[in-house]
Amino acid sequence: MKILVVEDNARVARFVTQGLREAGHTVDHADNGRDGMFSAASEPYDVIVMDRMLPGNIDGLAIIEALRKAGNRTPILILSALDAVDERIRGLKSGGDDYLTKPFAFGELLARVDALGRRSSGGDTDRALQVGDLRMDLLSRRVTRGARLITLQPREFKLLEYLMRHANQVVTRTMLLEAVWDYNFDPQTNVVDVHISKLRQKIELDTERPLVRTVRNAGYMMCEHDQA
Amino acid sequence: MIRLNRSSAVTWAIGYVLLGLAALAAFAVPLWYAWNVTIFSGRQEILRDDAQHLTELFNRDGLAGLTAYINARVGMQIAGDRTLLLTDSAYRPLAGNLKAWPQDVPEKPGTQAVMADLAGQPTHTLLVRTTLPGGYHLLVGRDLALFLPLERRFTFGLIAAVTFLFLVGVAGAILIRRELLARVQGIRQTVSAIMQGDLRHRLPIRRTNDELDTLSQTINGMLDHIEHLISGISNVSNSIAHDLRTPLAELRSRLEELALTRPAPAETFAEVDAAVADVDRVIRIFNALLRLAEIDTGARRSGFVRVDAAAVTAEVVEFYEPAAEQKGVAFSFTSNGEAAVAGDPVLLAQAVSNLIDNSLKCVAENGAISVRVGRRADGSVEIAVADDGPGIADADKPKAAERFFRGDRSRGTPGVGLGLSIVDAVAKLHGGALQLLDNHPGLRAQMVLPVGAARTSR
Numbered sequence: 001m002k003i004l005v006v007e008d009n010a011r012v013a014r015f016v017t018q019g020l021r022e023a024g025h026t027v028d029h030a031d032n033g034r035d036g037m038f039s040a041a042s043e044p045y046d047v048i049v050m051d052r053m054l055p056g057n058i059d060g061l062a063i064i065e066a067l068r069k070a071g072n073r074t075p076i077l078i079l080s081a082l083d084a085v086d087e088r089i090r091g092l093k094s095g096g097d098d099y100l101t102k103p104f105a106f107g108e109l110l111a112r113v114d115a116l117g118r119r120s121s122g123g124d125t126d127r128a129l130q131v132g133d134l135r136m137d138l139l140s141r142r143v144t145r146g147a148r149l150i151t152l153q154p155r156e157f158k159l160l161e162y163l164m165r166h167a168n169q170v171v172t173r174t175m176l177l178e179a180v181w182d183y184n185f186d187p188q189t190n191v192v193d194v195h196i197s198k199l200r201q202k203i204e205l206d207t208e209r210p211l212v213r214t215v216r217n218a219g220y221m222m223c224e225h226d227q228a
Numbered sequence: 229m230i231r232l233n234r235s236s237a238v239t240w241a242i243g244y245v246l247l248g249l250a251a252l253a254a255f256a257v258p259l260w261y262a263w264n265v266t267i268f269s270g271r272q273e274i275l276r277d278d279a280q281h282l283t284e285l286f287n288r289d290g291l292a293g294l295t296a297y298i299n300a301r302v303g304m305q306i307a308g309d310r311t312l313l314l315t316d317s318a319y320r321p322l323a324g325n326l327k328a329w330p331q332d333v334p335e336k337p338g339t340q341a342v343m344a345d346l347a348g349q350p351t352h353t354l355l356v357r358t359t360l361p362g363g364y365h366l367l368v369g370r371d372l373a374l375f376l377p378l379e380r381r382f383t384f385g386l387i388a389a390v391t392f393l394f395l396v397g398v399a400g401a402i403l404i405r406r407e408l409l410a411r412v413q414g415i416r417q418t419v420s421a422i423m424q425g426d427l428r429h430r431l432p433i434r435r436t437n438d439e440l441d442t443l444s445q446t447i448n449g450m451l452d453h454i455e456h457l458i459s460g461i462s463n464v465s466n467s468i469a470h471d472l473r474t475p476l477a478e479l480r481s482r483l484e485e486l487a488l489t490r491p492a493p494a495e496t497f498a499e500v501d502a503a504v505a506d507v508d509r510v511i512r513i514f515n516a517l518l519r520l521a522e523i524d525t526g527a528r529r530s531g532f533v534r535v536d537a538a539a540v541t542a543e544v545v546e547f548y549e550p551a552a553e554q555k556g557v558a559f560s561f562t563s564n565g566e567a568a569v570a571g572d573p574v575l576l577a578q579a580v581s582n583l584i585d586n587s588l589k590c591v592a593e594n595g596a597i598s599v600r601v602g603r604r605a606d607g608s609v610e611i612a613v614a615d616d617g618p619g620i621a622d623a624d625k626p627k628a629a630e631r632f633f634r635g636d637r638s639r640g641t642p643g644v645g646l647g648l649s650i651v652d653a654v655a656k657l658h659g660g661a662l663q664l665l666d667n668h669p670g671l672r673a674q675m676v677l678p679v680g681a682a683r684t685s686r
Contacts, residue, residue, distance in 0.1 A: 084518070155547075
C-alpha cells in the first residue's frame with residue numbers, strides 16, 4: 001500500500017515510516033501540515049496517517065476537514081496525544097476514519113493501517129464471508145465449518161465476523177474491544193483473549209494449524225492454513 | 229470596613245421608616261380633616277340651632293321669657309359648657325353667664341371663632357351673635373379650650389408615634405447593620421484565611437437556617453468539594469511520584485544494565501520486551517489518571533442520555549462471563565427489568581467492568597460473583613457486585629476508593645490501584661455514590677445512582 005505519514009516529531013516519524021516500510025508498504029513522509037496537505041491532494045494514497053498537533057499550531061483535524069471538503073476519500077488514521085472521549089469523537093466527526101492515542105504500540109498502528117487500507121479496497125456488501133472451509137452467511141447468520149454447523153452467541157458471531165472481514169490481517173485486542181463490544185476503555189483482565197479461546201473451541205478442528213492465530217505483541221490473525 | 233452610606237441595612241431601614249411615616253400620615257391626615265371639618269361644623273350647627281331656639285323663644289315669650297330661660301339655663305348648666313349673653317342695644321348685659329359683652333366680637337352676624345375676653349381672660353371661643361328685634365343682642369358661644377386637651381393629646385400621640393417609629397427604625401438599622409456587618413465580617417475573615425491557602429476553614433453556621441446561613445452552608449459545601457479536589461490533586465501528585473517512579477526506576481535500571489553489560493541478543497530482546505511492558509504499565513496508569521481527571525471535571529455530564537443500567541450491566545457481565553468460566557467462578561446476574569438513569573453509557577460500563585474485574589482478581593477459583601441491578605424503594609438504581617473473596621478490611625473501606633490505595637489483602641494482585649477510584653468518580657458524576665459493604669464473606673460493592681438527579685452536585 002502507499003501510505004502518507006504526516007508527523008512532525010522526527011523520532012516518531014522515523015519509527016512509523018521504517019516500520020511501515022518493513023511491513024512492505026511504500027511510505028511518504030511530511031513533517032508539516034502544508035506539505036502534508038499538498039502531498040495528500042496531489043498523489044493517490046491508500047491510507048494517510050495524520051498527527052493532530054502539527055508545527056505552527058495547526059490541528060491535523062483542520063487538514064482532514066479541508067481534504068474531505070475537496071472530495072478526498074482516502075482513509076485517514078488520526079494520531080493524537082488527546083485521549084478524552086470527546087476528542088476521539090471530534091476526530092472521527094471531522095472525517096478521520098480511526099483514532100489512535102499516543103503513545104501506541106507499533107503493532108497497533110500497523111494493524112489499524114492495514115484494516116483501513118483493506119476497507120478502501122473491499123466492500124461491506126458481501127453476503128457471505130469465507131476463510132478456508134469456514135463460511136459465514138451474513139443473511140441467514142449461519143456459520144459452517146466444512147459440513148459442520150456451528151452455533152454461536154450473537155457476540156461470538158460479531159467477533160468472528162470481524163475476524164473474517166479482516167482475514168489475513170492482524171487485529172489487536174483494542175480493535176476488537178472497540179469494534180465488537182464498543183468499549184474504548186481498557187479492561188485490566190485479558191478478557192478478549194478468553195473470548196477468542198472460547199471462539200476457537202467452537203470453530204477450530206485442528207489445534208496444530210488453527211484458523212485464528214495469536215500474533216505475539218500484537219493480537220490475532222485469521223488465515224487459511226495453506227498460507228501458514 | 230463597609231462605609232455607612234453604602235450599607236444596605238441602613239438603606240433598607242431608612243426606607244422602612246419612611247414607609248412607616250407615610251402609613252401614619254395616611255392614617256392621621258383624614259382623622260385630622262374629619263376632626264376639623266366635620267366636628268367643627270357640627271359644633272357650629274349646634275350653636276346656630278341654639279341661637280335659633282333662643283330667638284324663637286324671644287319672639288314668643290318676649291324679653292322676660294328669654295331672660296328667665298337664660299338665667300334658668302345658666303343656673304343649671306355645668307360651668308363653661310355654654311356661653312350665653314343677652315344685652316340691650318347698648319350692650320348692657322341683661323342675662324347670661326358673661327359679665328360684659330366681649331370686646332373682640334366682630335360686628336357681623338353668624339358664627340365665628342375668635343379670641344374673646346371671657347370672664348377677664350382671652351379665650352378661644354366659637355361664637356354666634358344674633359341681633360334680636362328691639363335692638364337686643366344675643367351671644368351664644370362655646371369655649372373651644374375645652375377641646376384643646378383632646379386635640380393636644382391627639383397631636384402628642386401623633387408626634388410620639390412618629391418619634392417612636394423613627395427611633396425604632398434607626399435603632400433597628402443600627403442593630404441590623406451591626407449584625408450583618410459582624411456576620412459579613414466573619415465570612416470575609418474566613419474567606420481571606422482560605423485565600424491564604426488554608427482550605428480547612430469553614431464559614432460560621434448558626435443553625436438558624438436564615439438566608440445568610442443557607443448561603444454559608446452552600447459555600448461550605450463548595451469548600452468541601454474544592455478541598456476534596458485539591459487534596460485529590462496533591463494525593464495524586466504524591467501517588468504519581470511513588471507509583472510512576474517505581475516502574476520508571478525499574479525501566480531505567482533495566483536499560484542502563486543493558487547498555488553496560490551488553491548481553492547476548494536473545495537476552496537483550498527479553499530485556500527490551502520487559503522494558504516495553506514497564507512502559508505499558510506507566511501508560512496504563514497515565515490513561516487511568518487522565519480518565520479520572522476527565523470524569524472529575526464533570527464535562528461528561530453534558531453528554532448524558534437515558535441509559536438502561538440493567539442492559540449496560542448485562543452486556544458487561546456477558547463480556548466477563550468467559551473469563552469467569554475459565555477461572556471456575558460461579559457468575560450470576562439478576563435484574564428486575566429496565567433501570568433507566570440519566571448517564572454516560574461508556575462510563576457506566578467501565579465502572580461496572582472495574583467492579584467485576586476487581587472481584588474476578590480477588591476471588592479464589594471456584595468462588596462466586598453475583599451481579600444485581602435493581603431499583604430501590606426511593607427510585608434510585610443500585611448496581612451491586614458481590615463476591616466471596618477476601619473483601620476489604622473495615623478500616624480500609626473509607627480509603628479504598630482513594631487514588632492508588634491498595635489494601636493489604638489486594639497486594640500481590642495485578643492492578644494499579646485506580647479501579648475503585650474510577651468507579652467512585654463515575655458514581656459521583658451521576659450524582660450517586662459507591663458503597664463498599666461486607667458480604668460475609670467477601671465484598672459487596674454497589675453503585676447507587678439517583679434516577680433524575682444526575683445533575684445534582686456532590
